[in-house]
Amino acid sequence: MNIHLLLQMASEAMGHREAILCGDKRMSFEELGEAAKSVAAKVQPGEKVAYLAEGHPAFPAALFGAALAGTPFVSLNYRLSREQLDAQIARVTPAQFITDTDVTGEGMTVSLPETVMQGEPLLGEAPDEDGAVAVELFTSGTTGEPKSAVLRHSNLMAYIFGTVEFMSAEEDEAALLTVPPYHIAGIAAVLSSTYAGRRMVMLPSFTAEGWVALAQKENVTNAFLVPTMLQRIVDAADGSLDLPSLRNIAYGGGKMPRATIEAAMALLPHVNFTNAYGLTETSATICMLGPDAHREAFASDDPAIRRRLSSAGIPIPSIELQVRNEDGDVCGAEETGLVYVRGDQVSGEYKGLGSQLDSDGWFLTKDRGFVDVDGYLFIDGRADDVIVRGGENISPGEIEDVLRSHAAVKDVAAIAVADTEWGEAVGVAIVCPSSVDDAELCELVRANLRSSRVPSVIKRMDELPYNETGKLLRRVIRDSFAQ
Amino acid sequence: MGQIYKPGTKLSSTVCKTQIMALRVPAEELDVSCGGAPMQVGDPAELGEMSGDNAGTLVGKRYTDADETMEFLCTRGGEGTIAIEGYVIDIKAAKKLPSSD
Numbered sequence: 369m370n371i372h373l374l375l376q377m378a379s380e381a382m383g384h385r386e387a388i389l390c391g392d393k394r395m396s397f398e399e400l401g402e403a404a405k406s407v408a409a410k411v412q413p414g415e416k417v418a419y420l421a422e423g424h425p426a427f428p429a430a431l432f433g434a435a436l437a438g439t440p441f442v443s444l445n446y447r448l449s450r451e452q453l454d455a456q457i458a459r460v461t462p463a464q465f466i467t468d469t470d471v472t473g474e475g476m477t478v479s480l481p482e483t484v485m486q487g488e489p490l491l492g493e494a495p496d497e498d499g500a501v502a503v504e505l506f507t508s509g510t511t512g513e514p515k516s517a518v519l520r521h522s523n524l525m526a527y528i529f530g531t532v533e534f535m536s537a538e539e540d541e542a543a544l545l546t547v548p549p550y551h552i553a554g555i556a557a558v559l560s561s562t563y564a565g566r567r568m569v570m571l572p573s574f575t576a577e578g579w580v581a582l583a584q585k586e587n588v589t590n591a592f593l594v595p596t597m598l599q600r601i602v603d604a605a606d607g608s609l610d611l612p613s614l615r616n617i618a619y620g621g622g623k624m625p626r627a628t629i630e631a632a633m634a635l636l637p638h639v640n641f642t643n644a645y646g647l648t649e650t651s652a653t654i655c656m657l658g659p660d661a662h663r664e665a666f667a668s669d670d671p672a673i674r675r676r677l678s679s680a681g682i683p684i685p686s687i688e689l690q691v692r693n694e695d696g697d698v699c700g701a702e703e704t705g706l707v708y709v710r711g712d713q714v715s716g717e718y719k720g721l722g723s724q725l726d727s728d729g730w731f732l733t734k735d736r737g738f739v740d741v742d743g744y745l746f747i748d749g750r751a752d753d754v755i756v757r758g759g760e761n762i763s764p765g766e767i768e769d770v771l772r773s774h775a776a777v778k779d780v781a782a783i784a785v786a787d788t789e790w791g792e793a794v795g796v797a798i799v800c801p802s803s804v805d806d807a808e809l810c811e812l813v814r815a816n817l818r819s820s821r822v823p824s825v826i827k828r829m830d831e832l833p834y835n836e837t838g839k840l841l842r843r844v845i846r847d848s849f850a851q
Numbered sequence: 852m853g854q855i856y857k858p859g860t861k862l863s864s865t866v867c868k869t870q871i872m873a874l875r876v877p878a879e880e881l882d883v884s885c886g887g888a889p890m891q892v893g894d895p896a897e898l899g900e901m902s903g904d905n906a907g908t909l910v911g912k913r914y915t916d917a918d919e920t921m922e923f924l925c926t927r928g929g930e931g932t933i934a935i936e937g938y939v940i941d942i943k944a945a946k947k948l949p950s951s952d
Contacts, residue, residue: 369859373872377926381910496859522859529874529924533945534911543950556952564950592952618951644951653951685946 369525371502372435372494374563375401375428382535382565388425389542389586390570395425397562400432405489407433410479411464416504418460418476419549420444420453420467422572426481427549428558430466435502435521438495442504443550447836456506459516459719503555504719505648508839516719517648526712527651528559530686537566543590544583546574546597551837553592553621553644556652566590576604580611587613592644594621595628596838602631609635620644620653622838623747623765625772626678633666645680645747647733649724651713655689655745657681672740679744680737687711689745690730691738701741704763706751707733736763753842755784756792757820764842767794767823770816771809776802779832783846785825795849796823799831825849853880853936861926862890866901869908869929870894875922886931905932913943 383398407429411417417434419427419441434441442460444453446469453471461475466484502521506514543566547554561568569586571579574597598619617639624643633641640659646652657679665676683689688710691699699705708730716724716731725731736754737747748765755762764782771780778799785795806826813822827849833841860873864885883890887902910928915921916935922943933940
């Protein structure tokens with residue numbers, strides 16, 4: 369299989385449809401197909417295609433162009449420091465780089481996003497090599513050195529065939545793409561939109577005002593947001609949002625605070641919200657909390673139903689999911705353990721480390737969580753973030769949820785701090801503009817949880833460190849406590 | 852003369868524009884035909900005569916047998932009808948998931 373087929377089908381069956389709008393540039397699916405052929409023609413034998421730029425029509429053209437040329441597409445984070453970038457470039461070369469930044473290095477051939485889509489096309493069919501790699505993406509590395517996740521054509525095609533129907537978008541549908549090209553959600557959005565025949569409206573640098581204005585101007589119907597983006601849109605809306613064309617918002621990429629999704633649903637009652645839970649290593653979404661489940665939870669007074677607004681939903685039909693305890697046994701309902709998944713879209717493979725799947729094809733996500741009696745998955749956090757106090761496993765999430773319920777607390781993170789008596793203890797970084805004393809916060813935790821959960825250190829911060837796609841950088845917080 | 856196919860294999864009709872790709876196939880020899888003529892790997896140089904009753908194929912639809920033991924994706928539509936071992940395979944009902952990206 370080859371992901372280029374998605375674009376080929378789109379350009380043959382609906383070539384006249386508008387595929388991309390970015391600034392004042394417009395392209396049909398047919399034109400995108402031609403642009404991909406021009407990208408492919410520039411790739412020299414042995415080169416990968418590396419994309420190092422913001423969202424631009426050259427991004428989808430390069431993604432499909434690399435596939436047509438039979439080489440992996442690699443997307444690099446243009447926000448990295450020069451030192452980090454050089455380290456990643458060395459892991460990617462030799463490569464045809466598509467970039468407008470001023471970087472040069474050994475094994476790099478450089479093209480501008482503007483010009484790479486022009487020139488002679490590569491003629492002929494996309495190669496169909498068993499097990500060929502379509503995309504290599506660096507994981508965000510919030511806990512350590514970034515790993516290069518390997519996604520094969522067969523993984524990405526399984527995701528698309530499992531979740532999207534060909535040409536299922538109405539002619540008037542438009543998706544607003546704000547997630548950067550180096551994020552799995554950015555890749556997935558291009559593949560899904562192309563196969564569905566949905567216009568991609570690109571917003572390379574996100575601001576809440578810019579997002580709302582573009583959504584209004586282009587009658588956007590679909591959007592994907594990370595939680596911090598949705599929070600900023602809610603904040604900027606100041607109680608009302610005029611987006612009559614908007615039908616669907618999917619969100620993911622980090623934990624959605626309950627208050628944010630509730631505020632967004634109240635602001636946009638006509639919009640269908642979907643929580644899409646997935647990882648780079650699983651070719652994007654593996655669980656969904658759909659619009660009906662959102663509305664049912666939002667309207668319910670039953671706490672067990674209401675809390676589903678914090679749920680990752682249920683596995684999509686092509687994915688199997690298990691929560692297992694430390695002995696490897698499958699957990700019962702409400703019992704927290706490690707989340708394992710299995711399915712054709714799950715790659716679970718890193719460059720240089722090989723496949724991390726077990727002999728039965730299961731992949732350990734390293735997320736902790738539980739399922740409720742109806743099979744809804746609740747993600748607790750990363751297994752690496754668990755605080756082990758005197759042998760007892762403590763989830764940062766439960767402490768954070770309790771503290772966040774305090775009206776004065778704007779943001780909070782619980783992390784492990786070194787403790788001479790217990791090995792580790794609970795440290796809390798808190799953003800709390802009004803004055804609330806530590807004793808009150810500790811009492812709140814004691815009253816709702818056990819005394820072992822009570823923070824031994826509380827540190828006030830002006831804001832918590834997040835990366836640009838809204839992932840909390842716990843490592844940075846841990847380092848600041850260690851100093 | 853049946854053949855064993857693997858997921859990802861593309862078959863072209865020899866009597867119309869239809870092309871299909873195997874998504875899920877049993878590990879056994881299959882006779883795949885379109886418009887009454889055997890399908891082949893790679894497009895034919897020229898098209899032959901169609902025979903039998905043909906309702907055509909639709910690009911983007913999945914085709915499956917009655918027991919759903921196999922599944923093909925139509926990657927290019929045409930006028931012929933696809934049959935496996937002489938039995939017509941039909942469009943599989945789409946399961947609609949919400950848009951997740």
